[in-house]
Amino acid sequence: MLKDIKEALMKGDRETVSRLTKKALDEGLEIKKILDEGLIAGMEIIGAKFKANEIFIPEVLISAKAMHAGMAILEPHFVKCGIKPAGKVVIGTVKGDLHDIGKNIVSMMLKGSCFEVTDFGIDVSPEKFVNAVKKDPPDIVAMSSLLTTSMGSMRDTINALKDSGLRDKVKIMIGGAPVTQDFATAIGADSYARDAATAVDKARELIKLKT
Ligand code: B12
CATH class of the missing domain: 3.40.50.280 (Cobalamin-binding domain)
Incomplete structure (x- = not known):
């Protein structure tokens, strides 16, 4: 599943990134694991391909949008906090x-x-x-x-x-x-x-x- 998230992010397939991120959460995968081994891992490969001139800004932007879509699914699932902030x-x-x-x-x-x-x-x-x-x-x-x-x-x-x-x-x-x-x-x-x-x-x- 994490590999699928990574690949969908690399393709810039926003819908699949959202759907699989949600599915990963529903199946009880840790948020940090989804981030590190799915979304960030995909973005790292995009970074390497961009550096090697294998892909260009439009492709990077599409993957960045897919990244944002995945993060939007994860964000509400962080712990709920009390009234006094940590800082x-x-x-x-x-x-x-x-x-x-x-x-x-x-x-x-x-x-x-x-x-x-x-x-x-x-x-x-x-x-x-x-x-x-x-x-x-x-x-x-x-x-x-x-x-x-x-x-x-x-x-x-x-x-x-x-x-x-x-x-x-x-x-x-x-x-x-x-x-x-x-x-x-x-x-x-x-x-x-x-x-x-x-x-x-x-x-x-x-x-x-x-x-
Ligand atoms: C995505 C991307 C873009 C997207 C950005 C979309 C967006 N909404 O962010 C777009 C296509 C718009 C873009 C544009 C450009 N980009 Co760009 N981009 C990238 C890319 C591929 C990935 C960056 C990324 O999101 N990484 C994933 C995240 C998770 O990692 P991260 O940002 O490093 O963050 C982690 C840590 O650094 C740290 N961290 C980050 N911020 C903070 C803050 C604090 C306080 C702390 C404590 C920690 C922390 O924690 C994060 C999570 O763990 C990088 C390649 C790379 N390897 O970094 C190039 C890269 C950064 N881009 C580069 C370039 C050259 C550009 C452009 C100038 C290209 C151009 N010719 O127009 C423009 C610049 C536009 C501008 N003025 O900013 C170069 C920079 C080279 C350099 N030495 O300066 C890179 C390195 C690519 C390359 N190898 O050539 N880019």
Whole structure:
């Protein structure tokens, strides 16, 4: 079944991805397994084929839409949370970058772990992050970047927070395929995670450091 989800995602067959994701849930498969071995596994192959020029943007977009369809089925099935959130997170893909699949998974997993998440979507400017912190400081600002050319926007956002005197009010977590711990350290982020499950663990650690 996971293999079928993976293959349907690669074909960009939204209906089959939705149907099989639902079926996998109904049959009691773990959400994490469906994500990792079905949806993400399919997207990884798409990434490799794109890199090798075997497929092009339109095919990638169709698979990305199928990925979103699968994630929409999974999202309501994460645990129900109590009234007090584990922490507040503002998340977004940084300016110049339109990739949102990984960011959406991180957002979904954080919500599933009872964090209150405000998702600003894609192409989020440093000013927008700064205004959010000014208005109602979250515990964590989380930024995603998939392009080497947009990684600098993470540094710009941290600098803009410093310039506004708000840097110490929040913890900053970054991630995305080209991002590394070294880069996080270099730009003064508090934390880096390579995948969504680790992002949840790191977010919990950051909350402990704050309190
Ligand atoms: C899907 C995709 C697209 C789709 C995006 C659709 C969408 N809605 O997101 C479309 C077709 C629109 C697209 C466009 C482009 N893309 Co593109 N794309 C990809 C692709 C194939 C997959 C990305 C993905 O979704 N991966 C799956 C998810 C699950 O993984 P992930 O994003 O890495 O996220 C995980 C972790 O990184 C982490 N994480 C992610 N965010 C965060 C945030 C935090 C806070 C934390 C802690 C962790 C974390 O957790 C996630 C889950 O485990 C990658 C290839 C690749 N191998 O990454 C290229 C890739 C990123 N794209 C690339 C390029 C070049 C482009 C374009 C410039 C192409 C063009 N010529 O127009 C445009 C850029 C548009 C723009 N301005 O952003 C290059 C980037 C190269 C580089 N060095 O910068 C890549 C690497 C492909 C390649 N090998 O050439 N792309």
